[in-house]
Amino acid sequence: MSEPLRIGVAGLGVVGTGTLTVLERHHELIADRCGRPAMVTAVSARDRRKERGVDLSAVRWFDDPTAMASDPEIDVVVELIGGEAGVAKDVVETALAHGKHVVTANKAMLAHAGTELAGRAEESGAVLACEAAVCGGIPAIKTVREGLAGNAVEAIYGILNGSSNYILTTMRETGREFGEVLADTQKLGYAEADPSLDVDGIDAAHKLAILTALAFNTRVDYEGIHVEGIREVSALDINYAEELGYRIKLLGIARRADGGIEQRVHPCMVPKSAPIANVEGVNNAVVAEGDFVGNILTEGAGAGAGPTASAVVADIMDIARGTNLPTFAVPASNLHPLASRGMHEHQGGYYLRLMCLDRPGVLTEITAALRDEAISVESMVQRGRGPSGEPVPIVITTHETREAGMMRALKAIEQLDAVLEAPRLIRIENP
Structure with a gap:
């Protein structure tokens, strides 16, 4: 068996500790499937004393995650800090500059700087893998980049935010208004104290920017997305939708159209007969339309420790196997500017x-x-x-x-x- 793949994890929140749990619990399975073990040898987080429910006694602790990212005894840096810029981006840039592979769940960073970071990875010969950045445990990126590699994609769309989907589902089932359901959603932990990223469509737009680049071989263009949230959806609208044969879903949609590609996130009336109309609760779903394969729908848990950690570990295993695919399906230098079709059209x-x-x-x-x-x-x-x-x-x-x-x-x-x-x-x- 080959030498172990040495992993450094930056960020030990829910997903970080989940990743350590998966790697520990399935270390033999991972080694068998990859032909080499994958071992966490270093971690970095804000508070060394915090109890996280995982054994960290055998790993090196770094107070500075950027220093960890440049350590010569680490092969892969897993960035789970989050945030569009700041420390998270510094960690990724440092790792790539030192030729280290990077696995990240950071959708905001990729939505704003994905093209640039993909280029840096290719220049250094490293992998920049991000399956966990889009819809947690759903293999949305692998489906488009690998499963549909022989297809021209006409459209990609889906329910990309579980919190908003849970709110809309609960409003329909209970007849209650948005504000009341949002408060309950926050108590359950499905939405943050500041729910803006979820209910205003921003989180879904981050994910859509990544999917658009993958589906259409374009540079990531978050600024070109039309974004609306669900705050204005009322119980009255949901009732009328049901009466008219529809359900209301917050969708992220990228579609070829005359003059370019539409990118939009907003509430939609979807016929009840459509499969995506029946994706309920906190689940996410992604539909890709390929010219030869037709419509492919993937559905499942879009967030949480287990599903997201599962996606992180899948990327780690690809690296352990020696798989090195471009982040956005084609080399970054071949990504063309997105010809954005305005919402007015x-x-x-x-x-x-x-x-x-x-x-x-x-x-x-x-x-x-x-x-x-x-x-x-x-x-x-x-x-x-x-x-x-x-x-x-x-x-x-x-x-x-x-x-x-x-x-x-x-x-x-x-x-x-x-x-x-x-x-x-x-x-x-x-x-």
């Missing part, structure tokens, strides 16, 4: 919910605003009259139209005297 159907005074002529004014932008109504739902002066909901779904025209129509509708609240818009996706 998007074509699709729309759900509109308007809170209006119930008086004669209101529907005529609303449909006139849609008519002026050549927007065709597919369906309309209006319930009975409310108490005097109280608004009543009018729900409209449209046939496919252009986003720019829809935005102009919404602006005109919002200015109508009978419309008492800002119109609620959710895009309809038909996977």
